[in-house]
Amino acid sequence: MTQHPAPSRRTVAKGALLGAAAVLFGPSAARAAEGTAALRLPAPTGPHRVGLRTFALTDTSRSDPWEPGAREVMISVLYPARTVRGFPRAPQLTPAEAREFAGLAPLVHPGLPAVGVDWGAVLTHxxxxxxxxxxxxxxxxxxxxxxxxxALGTTLAEDLASHGRVVVLVDHPGDASQVELPSGMRTTVLRGEPDPETFRTMIDTRVADLRLVLDRLGDLPLAPVMDLRRIGVYGHSAGGTAAVHALAGDDRITAGVNLEGYLDLDPDLVAGLDRPLLMFRTDGFASAARLERSWAGLPARRVLLTDAGHWVFSDYAHLVPRLQAAGLVTAGTRAALVGAGDTAATTALVRHGVRAFFDHRLRTPAPPARARRSPQ
Incomplete structure (x- = not known):
């Protein structure tokens, strides 16, 4: 076994400075000092490398609720790759999206830095x-x-894809912070907590977007590697609400995971749910009482994450602690967004739980039993 000497204090200090430079001044400063990008996403844990393709879908039968025109949706499809040699890693955000998000970040999530971060430097796997x-x-x-x-659901999606799943990340323009569409950039209409009418529109629109994606999966170039008899859905926060509504209302979906989303929008629909459901919540969620009331009586397995905050289910679990280490995010902001605990350990629990649930619920259907011959 090869022995590697422990790094000297000078090496450790140099590494810390390079990491801070990458966050504060972007990739140019990092490169100038041999640097390493400080904003990194953790690698997936499965045996497969991950491929990624992006598609734009248009629903000409439906009007966009947030601005005039037909409804457009962007999706990213992640899948186990046969080879990745010669195929570049995708950035988490396109250059145009990164520029928009730099200004929107502190509005969407108060406490995130308004300046000093090169969001376009974050690479996916x-x-x-x-x-x-x-x-x-x-x-x-x-x-x-x-x-x-x-894009902020990349970490969990890549892990699922590396373990042999096809994962479709769905953007909801007008609701999402920013989405680059073929027709141009769309930014969020949301400012703070949505009122009941806006939330209703959000969820109805998201469920319709999911139906559109389900309708079009068979037409995608990647359709030959998709088993459309085995479909699951998962979502975070408002996405968790939409995921459960889609699960309850669409027979094509077999099982779902709700990552801390309210379920009090359509209580009768949710109460009638008869398909497998896994629900995660954190002990740091500010609206825990409403969440618990909305979950009462549902026959679903529940997992409580301790020392965790609401956005720990997203890529903020990895980005926010690095921003805090660089002095760009306070301890209070970190605790409010992702919790004060070990976000890497929490991510590992979520990855394992979601993966195991779908592995069990979306098993390959058994082949039909062969008829026995009657004895002669």
Missing amino acids: GHVDAPPLPGRRPVLLYTPGGGDSR
Whole structure:
């Protein structure tokens, strides 16, 4: 076994300075000092490398609720790749999205820095247009938290894809902080907590967006690697609400995961749910009483995450602690967003729980039993 000497104090100090430079001044400063990007997402844990393709979908039968015109939706599809050699890693946000998000971040999530972060420098582990691994695999749809773009669900999605799932991240323009569409950039209409009417519109629109995606999956170039008999849905916050509503109302979906979303919008619909559901919550959620009331009586398995905050289910679990280490986010902001605990450990629990649930609920259907011959 090769022995590696412990780093000297000088090496450790140098590494810390390079990491801070990457956050504060972007990739140019990091490169100038041999630097390492400080804003990183954790690698997926599965045996497969991950491919990524992005598609724009238009529903000409439906008007967009937030601005005039037909409804447009962006999706990213993550999947096990046959090879990733020669296929670049995708940035978490496009350059245009990163510029928009730099100004929107402190509005969407108070306490995030208004300046000093190169959001466009964050790379995913998805390789653009990498060829998929042959074989049909279960499909999981993801809908993000209110005000968030689909890109902030990258970490969990990549992990699921690396373990042999096809994961579809769905953006909801007008609700999401920013989405770059073929027709142009869309930014969020949300400012603070949505009122009941706005929340109703958000959830109805998200459920319709999920139905659109389900309708179009069979037409995508990646359809040959999707097993459309095995479909699950999961979502965070408002996305959790939408995921459960979609699960209850669409027979194509077999099972769902709710990552701390309210379920009091349509109590009768939710009460009649007869499909497998897993629900996560944190002990740091500010509206825990409403959440618990809305979950009362549901026959679903529940998991409580301790020392955790509401946005720990998203990529903020990894980005916010790094921003705090660079002095760009306070301890109070960190606690409010993702909790004061070990976010890496919490992420590992969520990854394992969601993966195990869908592994169990979306197992390959058994082949039909062969008829026995009657004795002669």
